[in-house]
Amino acid sequence: MSTQTKKRSPWRKRILFSLLVLAVITAGIYWYVATDTYSDTKDRKPAYIVSAFDFINEFRQNEKIAKEKYNNKILLVNGRVSAIEPADTTMNVKFVDTGTGDYIIFTFQQQHVDEAKTIKVGDSVSIKAAYRDFIYSEILDAYSIMFQRSTLNK
Amino acid sequence: MKKAILFLSFVAFAGSIFAQKKTTTSATVKFDASTAIDNLPKAENKTVIAAINTTTGSIAFEAAVKNFAFTNPTIQDHFNGGNWMNSDKFPTFTYKGNITDLSAVNFAKEGSYTVNTEGVITVKGVEQKISTPATIVIKGTTIAATADFSIKLADFGISGAPIDGGKVAKEPKISVSAELQ
Numbered sequence: 199m200s201t202q203t204k205k206r207s208p209w210r211k212r213i214l215f216s217l218l219v220l221a222v223i224t225a226g227i228y229w230y231v232a233t234d235t236y237s238d239t240k241d242r243k244p245a246y247i248v249s250a251f252d253f254i255n256e257f258r259q260n261e262k263i264a265k266e267k268y269n270n271k272i273l274l275v276n277g278r279v280s281a282i283e284p285a286d287t288t289m290n291v292k293f294v295d296t297g298t299g300d301y302i303i304f305t306f307q308q309q310h311v312d313e314a315k316t317i318k319v320g321d322s323v324s325i326k327a328a329y330r331d332f333i334y335s336e337i338l339d340a341y342s343i344m345f346q347r348s349t350l351n352k
Numbered sequence: 353m354k355k356a357i358l359f360l361s362f363v364a365f366a367g368s369i370f371a372q373k374k375t376t377t378s379a380t381v382k383f384d385a386s387t388a389i390d391n392l393p394k395a396e397n398k399t400v401i402a403a404i405n406t407t408t409g410s411i412a413f414e415a416a417v418k419n420f421a422f423t424n425p426t427i428q429d430h431f432n433g434g435n436w437m438n439s440d441k442f443p444t445f446t447y448k449g450n451i452t453d454l455s456a457v458n459f460a461k462e463g464s465y466t467v468n469t470e471g472v473i474t475v476k477g478v479e480q481k482i483s484t485p486a487t488i489v490i491k492g493t494t495i496a497a498t499a500d501f502s503i504k505l506a507d508f509g510i511s512g513a514p515i516d517g518g519k520v521a522k523e524p525k526i527s528v529s530a531e532l533q
Binding site for chain 2: 231232234235236283284285286288290292301303305330331333335336337338342344346347
């Protein structure tokens with residue numbers, strides 16, 4: 199009887215220990231995923247450096263290829279500021295192609311929102327940001343390219 | 353005759369000033385689907401295109417789904433994925449509606465007005481009617497509009513274990529604000 203107990207006990211311990219390890223690993227992964235945030239765009243190296251109007255033209259020529267090429271990439275976009283718009287408590291910066299009304303718009307990363315307030319219409323700037331999407335607007339009858347987590351590149 | 357022409361010209365001119373479509377490309381839409389057990393499913397989009405016609409009272413919004421910003425990269429990826437918003441196939445949320453009591457607001461006079469709106473919101477290609485009050489503030493030539501409401505995810509065919517498990521709210525709160533020029 200006592201021999202049987204000795205044989206079962208190590209397996210129970212092993213199973214319990216394995217479950218404990220699994221629980222710790224699962225909790226660790228959950229904690230890592232739940233507390234993960236985007237890194238500072240200022241610290242990221244851009245995958246591409248583009249000029250605003252060439253960039254818009256690239257999408258006009260072949261939307262599908264351009265979307266695949268730039269999907270989720272950090273880009274450095276050079277251009278002349280056409281407009282600065284209030285967006286809730288922050289400001290968005292726009293490069294507009296006045297010929298077509300198509301535009302590129304940037305929302306700034308939380309820690310860099312004050313940079314947008316230093317920019318003026320007509321300034322030539324370099325903005326590093328995460329490309330998000332290229333969409334057609336029925337309201338404006340124009341295309342827009344949207345960027346998130348932007349920062350002024352100096 | 354000259355006076356009549358002059359008068360009509362004045363009416364047309366005044367009409368062109370006051371009866372116009374005002375737009376912005378930086379309206380904000382926030383949604384909050386967080387729950388007591390998960391604070392992550394909430395986001396905002398600050399590049400929403402919005403328009404209001406001060407003559408007809410028509411209102412329109414277009415929000416790029418991919419430009420909803422979450423603090424957490426994994427949640428943002430899930431939100432855009434095939435099981436949730438499928439943003440590659442359905443790239444925008446849209447709203448088209450009207451102010452139903454247009455006489456309640458005087459666009460030519462500065463002040464704050466509460467109006468009622470009715471319209472159709474489209475999420476993942478599914479259309480649903482929605483009615484909500486909104487606040488319109490006129491200041492100079494700027495119209496600031498805000499509205500708060502909620503939607504039922506099930507109405508748009510959005511379901512899944514995180515909703516059933518209480519990690520995503522069944523009825524997220526939506527906040528809209530736009531400064532139209």
